Amino acid sequence: MKVMVVLGTRPEVIKLAPVIEALRPRVETIVCASGQHKEMLAQALGFFGIVPDISVDTMSPGQSLNILSAKLLTEMDGVLERVRPDWVVVQGDTTTAFCAGLAAFHRGIAVAHVEAGLRTRDLANPFPEEANRSLLARIVTRHFAPTELARQNLLHEGIDDARIVVTGNTVVDAIMLARQSWEQAPASLALPRWEGAEQSHILVTCHRRENFGETLLGICKVLRDLCGRYRQYQWVFPVHLNPAVREPVMRELGAIPNLALIEPVDYPSSLYLISRSVLVVSDSGGIQEEAPTFGVPVVVMRGHTERREGVDAGFATLAGQTPEGIEAAAVAWLDNPERRQALRNRANPYGDGRASERMVASLLGQPVEVFGG
Numbered sequence: 248m249k250v251m252v253v254l255g256t257r258p259e260v261i262k263l264a265p266v267i268e269a270l271r272p273r274v275e276t277i278v279c280a281s282g283q284h285k286e287m288l289a290q291a292l293g294f295f296g297i298v299p300d301i302s303v304d305t306m307s308p309g310q311s312l313n314i315l316s317a318k319l320l321t322e323m324d325g326v327l328e329r330v331r332p333d334w335v336v337v338q339g340d341t342t343t344a345f346c347a348g349l350a351a352f353h354r355g356i357a358v359a360h361v362e363a364g365l366r367t368r369d370l371a372n373p374f375p376e377e378a379n380r381s382l383l384a385r386i387v388t389r390h391f392a393p394t395e396l397a398r399q400n401l402l403h404e405g406i407d408d409a410r411i412v413v414t415g416n417t418v419v420d421a422i423m424l425a426r427q428s429w430e431q432a433p434a435s436l437a438l439p440r441w442e443g444a445e446q447s448h449i450l451v452t453c454h455r456r457e458n459f460g461e462t463l464l465g466i467c468k469v470l471r472d473l474c475g476r477y478r479q480y481q482w483v484f485p486v487h488l489n490p491a492v493r494e495p496v497m498r499e500l501g502a503i504p505n506l507a508l509i510e511p512v513d514y515p516s517s518l519y520l521i522s523r524s525v526l527v528v529s530d531s532g533g534i535q536e537e538a539p540t541f542g543v544p545v546v547v548m549r550g551h552t553e554r555r556e557g558v559d560a561g562f563a564t565l566a567g568q569t570p571e572g573i574e575a576a577a578v579a580w581l582d583n584p585e586r587r588q589a590l591r592n593r594a595n596p597y598g599d600g601r602a603s604e605r606m607v608a609s610l611l612g613q614p615v616e617v618f619g620g
Contacts, residue, residue, distance in 0.1 A: 248274040250610065251332035253323070255283030255305075255343030258533050260291035261514055262338050262361060265420035267297060269603040273611065277330055281319060281343040282306055287488075290513050295424070301326055312342060312375060319346035327354050334359055334610060337383070338417075340376035345383050352386040359610060361417060363390035364397030365532075365553035372457055372551050391606050393417075393597060394556050395619055414605040415598030415618035418536045423600050425515045449477070449581075450520050451484040452529040458548065459491045462568050466548060467499035469570035470528075473577055474506045480525060480581075482506040485517070525587065526580050528573070535563055536598075542591035546576040556596040561589075 250270055254263050270276045280288060280299035283306060292299065303322040305315060319342060327335070327350055335351035337344040338361040348358045360383055370377050384390065384406060392398040393416035401411055453466060474482050486496050486508050500506055512520065521527060522541040527534055530548045535557050538545045545563040557563040566576035580587060599618060608615050 248334070248611070249277065249330070249332045250274050250334045250336060251277040251279055251326075251330055252336045253279045253281060253343060253347040254338065255281030255288065256341050257284060257287040257291045257514070259338045259341060259343065260288060260295065260297065261421045261533070262417045263336070264291075264295040264297060265417050265424060265603040266336065266338075266361060266606055267295075268424075269607045270610075273607055277301065277332065279303070279323075279326055279330075279347075281322070281347070283315070283319075283341065283343045287511070294514055301330070315342055316346050319343060320350050323347050323350035324354070327351060327356060332356060334388075336361060338362055340365070340373075340380035340383075342375065342379060345379040348383050348386060357388040358383075358386060359389040359391060359606070360384070360387040361391045361606065362393055362397075363387065363411070364392040364394075364399075364401040366400045367551035367553050369551055372549075373455060374457065377553075389609060391602075391609070393602070393618075396556055412605065412609045412615055413617040413619060414609075414615075415600075415602035416536055417598070417602045417606075418533060419540060419595055419598030419600050420603045421514075422518060422537060422540050425518050447479070447525050448481040448483050448520070448523065450524045450527045450529070451482060452487075452527070452531050452534060453484075453496070453548065454487040454489065454492055455530040455549065457550070458530055458568060463492065463495050464499065465568070465570045466573065467495060469573045470500060470506070471503060472570075473528075473574060474503045476578075477581055478505055480505065483509065483520060485509050485511050485520075487511065526577065528577060536595075538562065539590075539593070539595040539597065542593060544580050544587055544590060546573060546580065548573055554597075560593065560596040562593070562596070 252263055252267055254260050278299045279301040282304050305318040334357050336359045337347050351358050367377055390401055390411045391414045392411050398411050398413050482505055486493050521538050521543055524543050526544055527538050528546045535545055535554045539562045547563050547565050550568055552565050558565055564576040566572045605615050
């Protein structure tokens, strides 16, 4: 059997690295990098020791999603013609995932979708991710749903239950791999120093398109207010490279004594920051899945989340995008240490670290003991 794994962004690398590791001893495995996010992709690939067998160049400054999609379809078609895999494995909701899946479908190649079934049921939020994953579901051969809720979403859309396997989320598998690096050699972490670094800290991240513009200015305002209200904490904000985030954040938040605006950090350093945080304030989907492993609560700065499991299990608060909602959610966690402490020994609702082995077993036609079953 020949399996081609396609990835293009840092989150895809993180969530597919354990799958690649589980595949390689069992089947011929080809890794194809789409080049969607070059710098951050290279960083993540390096950490996990993954060297792509095939790399294509699809990005150019300021290009539209349509141009990116056209390039990806063209490049993937050529790759599939040369490689002729039995399976194409994609992850999540990126343009890379959708276009690689569509190119494989056009050529009659089976597609396996890692992290299938996440939904907000709002095509504009997040955009274009909700459309990517929803459209992808129509052409996928094997749906690797991370949770029972994701499975139910797929069933609601008429997906055949026989094509769905509930595996858990591979992000938990990836955390186990990454955690070993700092436990064995903590000095290797790429963490910058900042004033007050030994204080208890609160981690902030923000990068989603729906929070750009006036919404981001409102987020900056509430962060400024929260930093002033909770001066006993060091606030740490790795600022995304996108100018739509970087410019307003640096301008609006650059002079706050207990707020460190730092460069983006690599994956193990990001996990280390989460693990040592009192609270995380973020619009990241991945952090919603990662923080429960460490018993750390998350204030989710979004109007919708496709990860309701963390909210339902008490790990996350869906705060919305207004300053008032974000402030109320943060205060509710920071003023209640007992509520935070109650999370410390609670199981992560997203996975148990065995998602990758379930996926490989499924691809090989072997029996699978489903996550949560």
